Amino acid sequence: MTDPTQLPVITVEFDAEEGEKSVFSRTRAAVTQVTRISSDTLALSVAHLCQYVGKVFEQASTASDALELTGLEVQVQVTAKGEVRLVGATSTEISGGMKLIFQKKVGPSS
Numbered sequence: 001m002t003d004p005t006q007l008p009v010i011t012v013e014f015d016a017e018e019g020e021k022s023v024f025s026r027t028r029a030a031v032t033q034v035t036r037i038s039s040d041t042l043a044l045s046v047a048h049l050c051q052y053v054g055k056v057f058e059q060a061s062t063a064s065d066a067l068e069l070t071g072l073e074v075q076v077q078v079t080a081k082g083e084v085r086l087v088g089a090t091s092t093e094i095s096g097g098m099k100l101i102f103q104k105k106v107g108p109s110s
Contacts, residue, residue, distance in 0.1 A: 003036075037080070045082055050102075053102050069104065073102075076097055077098075
C-alpha cells in the first residue's frame with residue numbers, strides 16, 4: 001500500500017557527457033527517474049509561490065491607473081526535493097510540470 005502523504009514525481013535530469021564543453025551542447029543524456037516527495041513539502045513550496053504571486057499582484061495594481069492585472073498564469077516544475085520552480089520561458093517542447101492560474105480575489109463591495 002502506498003503512503004497517501006507521499007506523491008510520486010517523475011524527474012528528468014540532464015547529465016553532461018564526457019568532452020562536453022558548453023551547457024548548450026546537444027550531447028546531453030537525460031536520466032528519468034520516479035521519486036516520492038512529501039505532500040507537506042509540496043504544499044509549502046506552492047504556498048511560498050502564492051506569496052510571491054500575491055506580491056506581483058500588489059505591485060502591478062499600483063503600476064498603472066489605466067490597467068488592472070486580473071490574472072496571472074505561470075508554468076512551474078517540481079523538483080525531486082519538492083521545490084516549485086518557475087519556468088522562465090516556455091515552448092512547445094516543454095512537457096510536464098504544472099500550470100497554475102491565479103485570479104485576483106474579489107473583495108466585498110464598499
